[in-house]
Amino acid sequence: MAVEEVDYEQAVALYHEDLHRFAHSLARNSADASDLTQEAYCRLLTKGQQLHDRTKVKSWLFTTLYRVFLGWKRHERRFPHAELSTVEGELPVLTPDLVDKMDGGIVTDALQELDEHHRTPLVLFYLQNLSYREIAELLDVPVGTVMSRLSRAKMILRAVITNRGAQPEVGNVIPLPQQPRPRSKVL
Amino acid sequence: MNREEAQFILSAFRPNGADEADPQFQDALALAKSDPELARWFAAEQALDRAFAVKLAGRAVPSGLHAQLLAARFVARPVAWWRRPGWLAAAASVVLLGMVAGGWLRQRAQEAAVVDFRGAMAVVAADMEDHADAWGMDTAGYKRWLLKHGGTADFSLPAGLAGKGIMACKVVEWRGEKVTMLCFKSGGEHLDLFVVNAETLPGFKVGDTPVFDVAGDMATAAWRREGKVYFAIGGMDVARLRTLL
Numbered sequence: 001m002a003v004e005e006v007d008y009e010q011a012v013a014l015y016h017e018d019l020h021r022f023a024h025s026l027a028r029n030s031a032d033a034s035d036l037t038q039e040a041y042c043r044l045l046t047k048g049q050q051l052h053d054r055t056k057v058k059s060w061l062f063t064t065l066y067r068v069f070l071g072w073k074r075h076e077r078r079f080p081h082a083e084l085s086t087v088e089g090e091l092p093v094l095t096p097d098l099v100d101k102m103d104g105g106i107v108t109d110a111l112q113e114l115d116e117h118h119r120t121p122l123v124l125f126y127l128q129n130l131s132y133r134e135i136a137e138l139l140d141v142p143v144g145t146v147m148s149r150l151s152r153a154k155m156i157l158r159a160v161i162t163n164r165g166a167q168p169e170v171g172n173v174i175p176l177p178q179q180p181r182p183r184s185k186v187l
Numbered sequence: 188m189n190r191e192e193a194q195f196i197l198s199a200f201r202p203n204g205a206d207e208a209d210p211q212f213q214d215a216l217a218l219a220k221s222d223p224e225l226a227r228w229f230a231a232e233q234a235l236d237r238a239f240a241v242k243l244a245g246r247a248v249p250s251g252l253h254a255q256l257l258a259a260r261f262v263a264r265p266v267a268w269w270r271r272p273g274w275l276a277a278a279a280s281v282v283l284l285g286m287v288a289g290g291w292l293r294q295r296a297q298e299a300a301v302v303d304f305r306g307a308m309a310v311v312a313a314d315m316e317d318h319a320d321a322w323g324m325d326t327a328g329y330k331r332w333l334l335k336h337g338g339t340a341d342f343s344l345p346a347g348l349a350g351k352g353i354m355a356c357k358v359v360e361w362r363g364e365k366v367t368m369l370c371f372k373s374g375g376e377h378l379d380l381f382v383v384n385a386e387t388l389p390g391f392k393v394g395d396t397p398v399f400d401v402a403g404d405m406a407t408a409a410w411r412r413e414g415k416v417y418f419a420i421g422g423m424d425v426a427r428l429r430t431l432l
Contacts, residue, residue, distance in 0.1 A: 012253060016248070020248045034252055046318065068323070074325050074352075094235060102242065111243070127244070132211075
């Protein structure tokens with residue numbers, strides 16, 4: 001189905017919030033996230049004729065937004081990139097209850113500390129719109145790479161949150177239990 | 188498949204169950220049913236993933252974004268250029284000048300070609316439905332793309348535009364000649380720069396210093412440098428365009 005037949009309003013209603021959340025994880029600020037989201041939808045309007053399968057609107061929008069981000073990043077250097085120091089060691093223990101009690105900002109801030117290679121697939125995974133195969137297509141990497149990055153990204157995220165919980169000067173962090181001895185090797 | 192391999196695969200299993208039918212997970216899921224320790228790990232992993240997903244889904248989205256995206260339908264598909272009052276005047280100018288040039292000497296024909304070129308490029312710039320063909324590259328990548336598509340790639344950008352970086356590009360055909368179009372974005376403003384070999388437009392009497400003009404509700408600038416004619420056009424006033432070059 002060509003773009004003219006795509007229900008634009010429906011595409012906005014269904015995906016704009018998760019697209020903005022994805023964009024926020026990339027750009028790290030709300031204003032640029034809004035710009036990226038708008039650009040993705042603008043391209044749906046102006047370039048959507050490339051889209052011949054209506055069922056692909058969702059992945060097309062996510063992929064387009066990501067490519068726009070990469071393009072802007074190359075040209076404008078508007079998105080500072082901070083590498084997270086390597087986290088090695090045991091998988092930190094976090095329970096769903098602890099996460100439930102956390103302020104959402106703590107989780108999203110912790111996500112921002114992940115380097116882009118890990119943060120991007122993990123955010124897409126948690127948004128749950130795309131399968132690992134679709135994430136692999138979006139990032140243009142093999143499926144195994146996505147699985148590997150997801151596994152490691154989860155470990156890093158938990159380590160970041162756990163470490164924040166161990167720092168008394170950081171407010172609003174639920175204290176976490178002491179970490180057990182290493183249980184498994186990092187993948 | 189052993190337990191660690193199953194864990195690796197199941198780490199990519201979305202907590203909303205959307206992957207239940209995916210054959211890639213079936214062996215790992217089957218193993219989880221027969222291995223109590225793996226089953227406990229998987230249940231805990233899914234619960235934690237679900238908790239993180241809920242937190243991420245709770246991140247607020249700007250309240251006006253939905254309305255802005257819906258409104259974009261009316262600006263992303265502009266009114267056809269020939270229906271705009273400004274373009275009507277511009278088109279009339281092109282037609283009138285074209286008619287005049289038809290009965291004059293070669294010089295007049297060359298001048299008419301310039302007018303035609305300016306009008307044609309303005310139409311290309313105003314066409315937002317098929318605006319550009321290549322995005323997301325660095326300058327070297329755009330140059331390779333342009334060369335591959337027959338465009339002019341040995342252009343020299345003014346310092347102001349060079350600092351902004353090219354956002355997209357396209358090769359336009361005008362009277363059988365390839366014209367390079369480079370797109371730039373500055374804030375919310377869009378600017379297109381057309382580059383063509385100077386011998387294509389001998390009537391374009393401009394020098395190194397940009398000459399500014401208006402075309403409808405758009406500002407233009409033209410200059411010549413190292414055998415190339417540059418023609419910039421953007422939806423802004425001349426004063427603003429001057430600051431970008």
